Amino acid sequence: MDVITLLGLFLAFGGIIGGMILEGGHVGSIVQGTAAFIVLGGTFGAVLVSTTREDLFMGLKLLRLGFREEKGDDQDQILRELIEAAQLARKESVLALERRLTNFSNPFMQNVFRFVIDGVDPKILRDIFEAKLALEEENQLAGAKVFVDAGGYAPTLGIIGAVLGLIHVMSNLTDTSKLGSGIAVAFVATVYGVGLANLLLLPLGAKIKRKVRKQVETKAMILEGAIGIMNGLNPFIIEEKLKSYLHNPRAESYSEAA
Secondary structure, three states: OOHHHHHHHHHHHHHHHHHHHHOOOOHHHHOOHHHHHHHHHHHHHHHHHHOOHHHHHHHHHHHHHHOOOOOOOOHHHHHHHHHHHHHHHHHOOHHHHHHHHHHOOOHHHHHHHHHHHOOOOHHHHHHHHHHHHHHHHHHHHHHHHHHHHHHHHHHHHHHHHHHHHHHHHHOOOOOHHHHHHHHHHHHHHHHHHHHHHHHHHHHHHHHHHHHHHHHHHHHHHHHHHHHHHHOOOOHHHHHHHHHHHOOOOOOOOHHHHO
């Protein structure tokens, strides 16, 4: 579970609702079914118009990235496993890696090293997986863009909801007792649209994009490490090359800890 996301949502929504209560308001004043229907329905409809079915399904599939960490995404652990694999291949042979294949924490790493064990030419290995990574990143970023697009549509739908509410109020000006409450309800749609976009959709889309790029970087690191092993590079050299992929590399050597 991504605690940072949950904490952020708690602070964002809690801060707004808490501030409203401190000002003397109450939660019931912003609960309005019609406004929610206009904003949510309109936003989802606009997303369907603007995106393809493949991108929409990819976006829904990636939704989990905003709320949890994927298995095998620990870059420190992966680098340690790559160094151990390099040391084993140097001491024995590349074929010795077969018995450790299922112990790799990252599924992509297991897939790459099957090619390594089979003795595929390093250049061919690079061509195969670099093409896969480029296509995978493009598709996943398109899926993440679904949330960014929705965040762009939601405020506009909120304004539309407010205008529709005001039209309804203006058509009933003879009943002045309901004028104030009617205007208040109309503006709830704006709160929904702006809040949904800036507290959930846009931040979630940004986080998913960042995690997608991090996953691609991790896979590129795995590929580079595997090719280094196939080329017979010293584990220390492989380590120095791969440390550039880490956001917070350790001061001590991974090779010595492996």
